[in-house]
Amino acid sequence: MKEKGRKNRHLANNLTAYGFMLPWFIGFICFTAFPVIFMFFVSLTNRRLNGISQFIGFTNYKNIFASSTFRNSFKVTIFFTIVMMIVTAVWALLMAFLLNYKQRLNGIFQFFYFIPSVIPSVALAYAFRTMFGKDAGLFNALLSSISGSNVRINWLYNERTVYPVIFFITLFTYNTGQMMLIFRSGLNDVPVDLYEAADIDGAGFWTKFGRITLPMISPVILFNTVTGSISALNGSFALLYPLTGDTGDPNKMTQVLSLLIYNEAFSNYKVGYGCALSVILFLLACVFGIALFGISKKYVYYEN
């Protein structure tokens, strides 16, 4: 009798827990699992934007791998993701480090640095596009007044300047600002006594940074690199489309997969093909995540 009562209580507890989890499960099934499965299903069809659809098996995938446009886009995506992840993480860590120094007006400095991060990416990109214009751009005007000559660098259409400019712009995106705040909280959690002990031992700045700071914040670095790389894979569209996406894009140097998916699905109306590209992007994001977690086993330090 007692055993039965215990079992009932256990069951009731479990049901209560599942009841609380149910909204999340419903959300996950409706907004994550179903779209992913549906996307894979549509990728096996030649569905057009106007609804015409026919099952064609793996033809989309065959066409994708035969396409030079896809091969270029795949290479650009890998390059763009890795460099963007490194650039934004290093910059965010540097900013967080500087902000962690106790000095006057720190809050104001943080506020002004974070302000561009809360501007929508599309608006930010349009503003930078104007600033980096060739004939009427602010940066060229600035360089002209400094150098005393008529500077007309075609920043976003020149193959030598387009990447540096785009990576510079990523420093002001929401992703970088968010990373900075997370790094800051990570740095604050490093026990001060470790630095004090290192000071007693005569350790310099770089020794303390390499032997104490980096290992102690390595879980935060892992988190930021995983979210940063997935954000670069999926979110770069909002930044690149206004900058180069329409009829810019020098020599296809900025045609990342998310941009190609948009073009195929909404400009060429090939929804089935676009879904097949999305499946590949999804798998690429998985590979990035798995690889980073694999690396983390060796380099990330967990105190417990």
Next chain:
Amino acid sequence: MKTKKVLCGILLITLISGLIIGCGKKDGKQSSGDDLAGTEITLTVWNEPNKNDELNMYLQAEKATGIKVNVNVIPESEYSSKLNQMVATKDDSADILIVWENDIRNFAETKGIIALDKYLENSSINQDDFIDAVAALTEGLGATYGLPWCAATEILYYNQDMFDAAGIPYPDNNWSYSDFLAAAEKLTKYNDDGTTAVYGFDLPNTQTWWAGIGGYGDKIYDPSTGRMVIGDGAVSFIEDCAEMVKKGIMPEPSSDTSDKFAAGKAAMSWMGSWNIGAYGDKLDFNWDIATIPTNKIKYNTLHTGFYTINANSKKQDAAWKVIEWLMGEKGQEINSKSSGNPSALKTIADKGAWKVESATTIDNWDAITDSLAAGVFGYTCLPSGVTNNAISLFNTALTGQITAREAVDEAMQYAAETIGYSLK
């Protein structure tokens, strides 16, 4: 008791009559004429209606028909894809869809829009009066699915003050391409350091690139196969443009978004006829228009949209009544006055309502009629992803990163991959 029975009988008859009347009226489907007054319909379009009530054709249609017209403005960059999604999902939120050239055939074939023949039978709209290109575009559909709301063309805009200063005679509608190139060179002004102060010719835009290529004789679009057809003509035109960029006659493609012609930084520009209405009397210099200079052939692309009725609309009769008014003389006149685009109905276009009154410096209005006569539906029938990709490659060639031939070959390859045919 008898009174009660009578009252019951009256109530019963009233109830049954009410039911019969209520059920007799189909949901949203109107018969004709005055029954439609007070009905509310929605129309989709990509540009805002004119702010001047007299030139707002939808407002005037509302007044004339008694049918309330709600205008749903969808941004131009998203317009076609939104309409495709509406058709795919059998959306009934809009009754009149103004459909672009590249969509009308698809929408008709997928039964997203209805055939208008049953309405046209009893209408005063004379389909034989449409410009020839319209009939050619919808050929083979077996019925009339849309009526063209206007016919816009591409023309040359030039700064008369700069021509006067350079001592060059104004262009006319027989200007040759070689005269144009020579004038562009003469009109260019340089700064002391060798950079350009005023360009002779502005960079072609996403529309007029195709006018230059077509002028060299490339077909651009083959309606019988749906393919993009460019080759030696495109290579030659890109090379001409690259040469002009190299000499500073034409600006290099860049992220600058300013209109160099309007800003007085370019002496000539090729643009759509709809800019006449936008410029009006707002420019600080005298300007006029001419046809795009004739190279091997006289070529420019026609632009239009088609009034169509959504197959899922529950107010098709009301939608037709509004379309009929918009296609009538008054509706077409207001459209022309508002946009500067002629009617696609020849007899209405001949009356000249499209001669924008505020554009007082224009003498050569024949440029519009000549352009219309030479115009064809070309690149607008191709998917925008294909044409944008091609222009991106042409721009890359202008900056010297690839050759003109490489740009054309790659554009053709992508078009083949996207549309689904082999180049071999």
